[in-house]
Amino acid sequence: MRAIVQDRYGPPLEVLRLTDVDVPPVGDTDVLVRVHASSANPWDWHFIRGEPVLMRPAGIGGIRKPRFRIPGGDVAGVVERAGAGASGFAPGDEVYGFGHGAFAEFVAVPQGNLAAKPPSLTFEQAAAVPLGAVTALQGLRAGKLEAGQRVLVVGASGGVGTFAVQIANQLGAHVSGVCSTANVELVRSLGVDHVIDYRVQDFTTGETTYDLVFQLGGTYSPKSIRKVLAPRGTLIQSFGDGSRWLGPLGNIVSALALNPFVGQRLTSFTANETTETLDEITGLIESGSLRPVIDCIVDLADAATAIDLVERGSPAGKVVVRVVG
Numbered sequence: 064m065r066a067i068v069q070d071r072y073g074p075p076l077e078v079l080r081l082t083d084v085d086v087p088p089v090g091d092t093d094v095l096v097r098v099h100a101s102s103a104n105p106w107d108w109h110f111i112r113g114e115p116v117l118m119r120p121a122g123i124g125g126i127r128k129p130r131f132r133i134p135g136g137d138v139a140g141v142v143e144r145a146g147a148g149a150s151g152f153a154p155g156d157e158v159y160g161f162g163h164g165a166f167a168e169f170v171a172v173p174q175g176n177l178a179a180k181p182p183s184l185t186f187e188q189a190a191a192v193p194l195g196a197v198t199a200l201q202g203l204r205a206g207k208l209e210a211g212q213r214v215l216v217v218g219a220s221g222g223v224g225t226f227a228v229q230i231a232n233q234l235g236a237h238v239s240g241v242c243s244t245a246n247v248e249l250v251r252s253l254g255v256d257h258v259i260d261y262r263v264q265d266f267t268t269g270e271t272t273y274d275l276v277f278q279l280g281g282t283y284s285p286k287s288i289r290k291v292l293a294p295r296g297t298l299i300q301s302f303g304d305g306s307r308w309l310g311p312l313g314n315i316v317s318a319l320a321l322n323p324f325v326g327q328r329l330t331s332f333t334a335n336e337t338t339e340t341l342d343e344i345t346g347l348i349e350s351g352s353l354r355p356v357i358d359c360i361v362d363l364a365d366a367a368t369a370i371d372l373v374e375r376g377s378p379a380g381k382v383v384v385r386v387v388g
Contacts, residue, residue: 065168138160225356
């Protein structure tokens with residue numbers, strides 16, 4: 064099968080190549096999916112570069128070389144076959160979800176990370192959904208967002224942010240989003256009540272306070288964001304920006320150190336892709352409450368370009384990688 068592979072850490076444009084490899088083995092509870100499309104996430108370039116370096120021993124990669132030779136996580140496609148213990152899926156089922164090695168013609172995915180593809184979406188649209196939408200939904204829940212509260216999404220035009228502002232709006236919150244000048248109209252079109260252009264305004268110096276700040280990007284420290292948190296407000300940090308060695312760990316540790324001494328809650332979380340969460344997201348999509356935003360679609364041979372775009376922070380929404388033309 065054709066696949067994008069890497070044999071060493073480094074910049075996506077330098078270390079990724081398209082070649083032929085064996086179809087992956089299928090475990091007892093795995094599902095072999097013929098991949099129609101995938102999409103690029105910040106998660107991908109962190110694994111490809113092996114950064115933050117100090118997290119390699121914790122599972123982001125091997126110490127000296129990549130843990131996963133084929134990158135890619137988001138997947139939408141058709142079940143080719145299922146393991147003996149994967150009773151929820153059968154050959155021919157259209158599915159979407161998340162599994163290591165999705166930048167390939169086939170990927171073996173644990174059945175608990177898959178769900179039936181939303182009928183109203185194409186494979187390309189469905190591939191833009193899993194990690195971004197799951198992170199958005201679970202992050203807002205980690206922040207205990209309620210109707211009527213004020214939420215600020217930092218990175219509102221990105222792959223997670225475009226889902227987060229829609230879900231927060233659907234939950235009845237008053238939604239503000241931070242993005243660049245070029246994406247102001249896009250973010251406004253997603254139901255945001257107030258858009259902040261970070262090139263024009265530093266939201267941390269404003270007078271508005273928020274019950275929840277969902278930080279998906281930027282280099283803002285917990286100390287600076289606390290200025291705009293309500294007295295009992297919550298900061299949720301996702302796997303955002305940071306240094307090569309520490310990544311977001313510096314801000315996460317800083318938040319943990321501050322927590323015992325402030326009335327606000329400063330925390331982080333890691334998304335968990337499950338069938339149940341994906342089914343819930345499918346319900347939101349089919350009801351018209353949620354839609355994927357796609358910046359562009361590239362072919363499998365150009366997957367490195369897709370990841371490079373995400374790493375540079377330039378896409379509005381998701382960059383999709385088409386595997387089957």
